[in-house]
Amino acid sequence: MTEAEKFTEYTIPRKDTVYCVEFCGTETSSQLLAVGSNSKVSIYLCKFREEEEVEEFEYEQLHDLQNGCRVTALSWSPETSITCLPRNIRLAAGGSDHRIQIFHSDLRGNDSVMVLEGHTDFVNSLTFDPETGDRLASVGDDKWCRIWDKDGNQELTFPLSAQGMSVCWHREEPVKVMVAQKNGVIKIFSLSGQMQLMSFDTNQVPLMEADWCVGNKGLLIGAVAGSDWVMFDVSVSSRPVERRQIHVEGTRYFRWAKCHDSLVASVGRPGRQIKVFNAKSSQTPITLSQTVTYGLSWHQKLPALATGGDQKVHIYMFDSL
Template identity: 45%
Template structure:
C-alpha cells in the first residue's frame, strides 16, 4: 500500500514472519522475483510496481513458492538459471544460515523442491555469490578466514585463505574471470579462481570493513562500508579510494549499489536503524530514513527502488535520480 513521504513514494507488503533478508533477483530475465528470508522460511514471489505498469496500483506481490529453511538465513544469492517467464520454469538460489551451511535450492514449480548442501564453513557465513555466466559456481565467505568456491554438484573447487574474516564476495557479469573478496581488516582482493591467485587489491585504510559491493552498471567501481564511512574505488585508477564520506555516526554496516543507476549508493548503519541513499555524482544525500531496526537491503534491477525489511513487512522506497 502507498505511504506518504516528504521525499519519496513508499510501498509496503506483508511478510509471513519477521524479515531478516530481502533480495531482488539481479538478472533482467528474472528481475520481477523477490526473496524474503525469515527465521525458518524463504518466500519467493513476483513483485510488480505501478512504475512498471499502469495496471498496478502501488505494488502487487504474488507468492510463487515458499521453502522451509533449517536455520536463520544470513545470506542469499540468485542463480542466473532462474526464470519463470519461459518454459521450463526454474527457481534456483543458494542460501547460508547460522548453521554455517551453504545450501542450494532448486524447483521447477511442479515437483518437489530439491535441497542440496554444497558445503559447510567452520564459522558464521557472511555472504555468498553465484557466478553470473552459467551459474555453475557459488562463492562464500566466512568468519573462519576463508573464501570457498563450490560447484553446484557439491564439490569444493577452491578455498582462499584470508587475513581476516571474509565479509563480502561478488562476481561481475562483465568480469567473469575475477572474484571480489572483501576482508574485515579493510582489504578488498580480486582473485582468479582458475589459477587461484590474487590479481589486485584495494585498501580502505579503515576497519572494520563490514560490507562491500561491485557496481552492476560500471565494473570499474567498487564500494565498501568501513567504520562510519563509505568508500568508492575506481579500479582503473588506484588501489586507494577516490571518494569517501561519513555515512552514519556509528558503524556503517551494509552498502549496496543501485542496479539501475550507477551513481546511487545505499547504506545502512546505526545498528541497522538508519537507511541513506547517496548520489555520488552530485555528492548529496538524496534519501534518509530512520527505523527502530531493519534487516536486509536490496535494489530493484530496473527501478530506483530500494527495499528493506522492518518487522513483518518489506518496505520499498522510490529514490530521486537527479
Template identity: 40%
Template sequence: MKQDSSRNAAYTVDCEDYVHVVEFNPFECGDAGTLIAYGGNNYVVVGTCTFQEEEAEVDGIQYKTLRTFHHGQRVDAIAWSPETRLDALPPIIRFCTAAADKKLRLFTSDLQDKNEYKVLAGHSDYINDLVFAPKEGQEIASVSDDHTCRVWDLEGNQKAYFVLRSPGRSVCWHPEEACKLMVAEKNGTIRFYDLITQQAILSLESEQMPLMSAHWCLRNTFKVGAVAGNDWLIWDITRSSYPQDKRPVHMDRAHLFRWSSTNENLFATTGYPGKMTTQLLIHHLGHPQPILIGSAAVGSGLSWHRTLPLCAMGGDHKLLFWVTEM
C-alpha cells in the same frame, strides 16, 4: 533530481515473521514482475513484485507469493541463480542461502512437485555473503568468518579455496569479468582473485576497520564501494588502491553498501541493525548530502531493483521499499 529528506517507505508488504535478508533477482528471467526472495528465522519466501513505476495500471505495488520454502535455520544471506526462469516450462527457481548453522543450501524448484535442496558443508564459522557465477550459474562463491572464500560447484564440491587474513564480509562476481572474484575482508582489504590461476591480482585498502560490506559496481567495473567504520568509501581501481572519495554517514557504524543496478553514481548504505531503528541512506555521487533518508524498525538486508531506482529492506514482519526520483 529532487532533494529528498527523511521519509517513510513508499511501499510495504506484510510478512509472517521478522525478515533478516531480502534479494531482488538481479537477472532477466522472463517474468511478469520482478522476482524477490526474503528470509526469516526458518523459511525463505519467493514472490513477485510489480510497481506502478513500471506498470501504469498497478496501484502502488502488486505483490504475490509464489512459494514458501522451509529452511529450518535462520537465513543469513540469499543469492539468485541466473538459471532461474519463470517463462520456462516448467519454470525453474534456483537460489542458494547461507544459514546460521554455517552451511549453504541450494534450492531448486519448479513451483509445483519438484522442491529440493542440497546442503553444501565446509565452512567452520558464519557465512556472510554468497554469489552465483553470473553467466552460467554453475558455481557459487561464499565468504565466512572462518577466514576463507570458497568456490563450489552445484554438487557441493569445492572448486577453489582462498585463505583470507581476516573474516570475509562480501564476495562479488561481475558479469563482465567472469574470471575474477572480488573478496572484501573485515580488516579493510579488498582483493581481486583470478579464478584461472587462483592468485590475487589486485588489492584495495580502506585504511579503516571494521569493513562490513563492499560491492562491485554493475554499471562500471572500475568502481568499487564499501562501508567501514562510520564511512562510505569509493575506489576507482584504475587510479589508486586507496579510496578516491569517502564520507562519514552513519553515527552507529555503517553496515551494508549496495550500488544501484541502473546508475553508476547511485548507491545505498544502512546503519547497524540492532538498535530500535535501522537507518537507510541513498546517495548520489553528484550530491554532498544523501538524497533520501529512510528508517525501519530493526531493519536488515538491502537490495536494489534490477531496472528501477528502487531498493528494498527487511524489517519486523515487513518488506519495505523506497523509490528515489532520478
C-alpha cells in the same frame, strides 16, 4: 521537494523477522524477491506500476522453501526464469548452521535441495557467477573464500586474513571475484590463476559490506567501514578515490543500484538510518528511518530498494534521483 516526496514506501507484512532480502538479478525475472527469515526462504512476485499494468504495487507470495535455520545470505542463480514453463527457480541460502543450501523449484511442488558443507562458521555472503550459475562463491567468519562447482564440490579455496563479509562477481570480469574482509582490506582473486591479483585498504574497521558496481565496466568498488563510505577505482590505484562520513556511529549495509551507475544505499547508526545518495554528487542524501533494518537489495531495472525488518519487508521506490 520534501523527503517524503522523493520516494514512495510499500510494505509486505510478515509474521516473522526478515533477516535477508534479495531481488532476482535476471532481466526476465526481476519481479522476484527472496525473503529470508528464521527458518525459511519465501519467494514473492512484485509488480510495480512503472513496468506493469497495476494501480500502484502488488505482490504475491509464490512459494516457501524450508531452510531449517536463520538465513544469513541469499543469491539468485542466473538460470532462474519464470517467463516460460516449467518455471525454474534456483537460489542459494546461507544458514546460521554454517551450511549453504541450493534450492531448485518449479513452483508447482517439485522442489529439490543441495547442501554444501565446508564452512566452519557463519556464512556472510554468497554469489553465483553471473553468466551461467555453474559456480557459487561464498565467504564467512571462518576466514575462507570458497568456490563451489555445479555439483556442490569445493573447486577452489582462498585463505583470508580476516572474516569475509562480502563476495562479488562482475559480468565484465568472469574469472575474478572480489572479497571484502572485516579488517578493512578488499581483495580481488583470479580464478584462472588461483591467486590474489590486487588489494585495497579502506584504513577503517570494521568493514561490514562492500559491493562491485554493475556498471562502469567493473572499475568501481564501494565499501562501508567504520563511519565512512569509501570508493575505489580499480584502474587508477589502490587508494580510495572518494571517502565520506555517512553514518556517524557506524555503518552496516551497502549496495550499488543495478539500474543506475552512481546510485547507492547504506544502513547505519544512529538507529537504523537508511541513506540513499549519488556517488558522483555532493547532494544531501535521502535519509529514511526504520526501527529494525536487515539487508539491502536493489531491483534490477527500477530505483526500488528492499530492506528487511521486524515482521515487514519495506520497499522504497524513488521518484527523482
